[in-house]
Amino acid sequence: MNWFTRLFLPAQGSTHAPAVDNLFWFILWLSVFFFVLIAGLVLYFAARYRRKSADDRTPNITHHLGLELAWSIIPLFLCLAIFFWGFKDYMTATVAPLNAMEISLTGEKWIWTFEYPDGMRSIGELYVPVGKPVKLIMQSKDVLHSFFIPGFRIKMDVLPNRYTEQWFQSDVPGEYQVQCTEYCGKGHSTMNAKIVVMNDEEYKDYLENGPKNLRDMPLAELGKLLYSARGCETCHSLDGVKGQGPSWKGIFGQMHKMGDGREMMVDENYIRTSILQPQAMIVQGYEGIMPTYQGLLRDREILALIEFIKSQK
């Protein structure tokens, strides 16, 4: 019967999905019952009482109180039952457990960006551990979007002026499709993301070594990705224009004069120290405003940034 289930609903990926599906199937079979009843009567009457001659006589039946009460009250009670059922599961779906891991999510035309509590960010991919509640705190940078995970049976709009949230817990490792369901223009239908639910071992490995698809990426390319994903670009330009920090154009191998009078050569160790302990050396003419990336970048990512800086001639 799996093919029949799949005809209607995607595979259940969250702890919430079975509750939604149960009500879905209940309404479906109830609808089938009423449709067969009504359509059956319509077709039966149309055949049985088909006009035989223009002089057919019909009985003067105008109403029947009992019948009319029956087909008002029985559906009313069914509807009320469905209301309470749907409401109960809706409340479970909207109130996150207190121990949920919080991840902030930003929607903008036409990408989803996730930010973990430790400052890690990823675009279009969310990695979460299996069996742990995860709460998404969501906002939009521009128009309305809506974060829909069919496998989890949840969906919530993402607004520019306030935070919305939703939560899920998945007990089934795997990849889940995310789609935007609030129309947002040209790229609406490609504003996808995926949620990767990992078992504990994989998740630990991910935390230590980063997403698998980034591991084989050439260093300079990864550095370029990090340059924008980790916010370097807000202060360090690539075209020589002075920003909050020195531009990276042609910086590698230069001699820099520090605020305290020392002269330093921009080499691998200088860059590494600048990333992890930015206050240790401040170039003359700049303020020491850079935050430390200690614990936020993996070793390979620092290497990647160094490689990227080297490539900026």
Add this chain to the structure above:
Amino acid sequence: MATTTTPVVHKGHEAPKDYLNDQPGIWSWMTTVDHKRIGVMYLWSVLGAFLLGGLFALALRLELLTPKEDFMNAETYNKVFTLHGAIMVFLFIIPAVPAALGNFVLPLMLGAKDVAFPRLNLASYYIYVTGAIMAVAAMVTGGVDTGWTFYTPYSTTTTGAVTLMALSVFVLGFSSIFTGINFVATVHKLRAPGMGWFDLPLFVWGIYATAIIQVLATPVIGITTVLLVMERVFQVGIFDARLGGDPVLFQHFFWFYSHPAVYIMILPGMAIISELIPTHSKKHIFGYRAIAFSSIAIALISFIVWGHHMFTSGQSQLAAAIFSFLTFLVAIPSGVKVFNWVATMYRGSIALNTPMLYALSFLLLFTIGGLTGIFLGALSVDIHLHDTYFIVAHFHYVMMGGTVIAFIGGLFHWWPKIYGRMYNERWGQISAWLVFWGFNVTFFSQFFMGSQGMPRRYFSYLDQFQPWHVASTVGSWILALGLFVAAGTLLASLRKPKDAPANPWGSKTMEWETQSPPIAHNFEHTPVLTHGPYDYSPEPVGRRR
């Protein structure tokens, strides 16, 4: 039987006078205050809009045949689906039944000479035309890509002719309000002598309930579009968060009109079915008062369920719960009507002619539309289904399978009255079968892909959904074929001389008591009520209770 088809006085060789040839020339049409002529002008206008909106729909379905770009790009697609929705809602389906068929039939059913305010009626038509021209102008001067719902802040930040389109909706709203005012006054003041409220045909009850919603709800969309324009043009911060506004406020305003508007669309469809089934079953309607009062109940409750469009919008859980609860309440009166229509057929004398085939299609399709609404009223299930193709399928089953099918059925039913000609019955029936199956193939497939997670308003999609999209697209061709056959059947009848008797269906409502087509002033003598609208039984004991 008090049917008084007074023979028309023939003056020499002239054709018998009727409203079509009473005053010659185009100018007499453009300046007419005859509700029948205005109804006919509305009819052709809304059919033109239906054709245009339908061509857009066919283009959308064709593009969706494959997941990739076939012959239009994403921007064009977004404009086309916006225009399809906006044209179908504002230019076709809202005016279709009340302003076209309602205008023609309602005063006749009341035994009146015209509507209460004939000049207002003509003004309403010209306002409609103005709004339509503005909408077409918006299309050709940049187009609109907001969806027919104009959600902010997308609609206040995107390029294109959104301002003009919003103003067009504002203007069209007045046309709708004027029609509503006219019908409310007409039903209250112009009923034939002896015709009490419970002697009204149920079509009149349905149109009356619709008119109440038109008058009370439409001003809200007017105000909303004006606010939208103020924000777009003058940067007044109402909905845009960057200007201190709230985008969700727009959704509240919009649906406060547009949910009742759903009933502006479906109640007239129900009104038509309440005539077609008793007439073509030759049987008294079952549960007259239940149907009449359920129309009024729907009209009233429809004002307090708008939030069920916004379960995922960030509104509070309490609000969501209340709206879900009220939504289930509004389901009941619709269900009651369906049961009453079915019961009307019991022991009837059912003629399976073209209007009745459309009415039976309505019963089956509207039942599916209504039952799938239960899924969407249930909070937890709606969260999954919201803004997927399940919604698209659901509202097409209600709007097209319901209202449009009823409208076409009504057109076949009243066509002999409007043009005095019988159409080819065989081709009419073929059209009904094609439309029924084409419709189901097009839209039933969308339920499956919707509940599987296919979002609406998608230019491209995941490969897994393609078989369903192919089915839907093929269905759209069958549906289009059926509609063209229906149009051809009706148009072909215009080529022959007027041959329709006054009352081809043996109906008991008053519009059939005058000749087909009626004379300019409807009745030779003020008709007097002698029997109820559904007294088909040979020995009606007095009147209905």
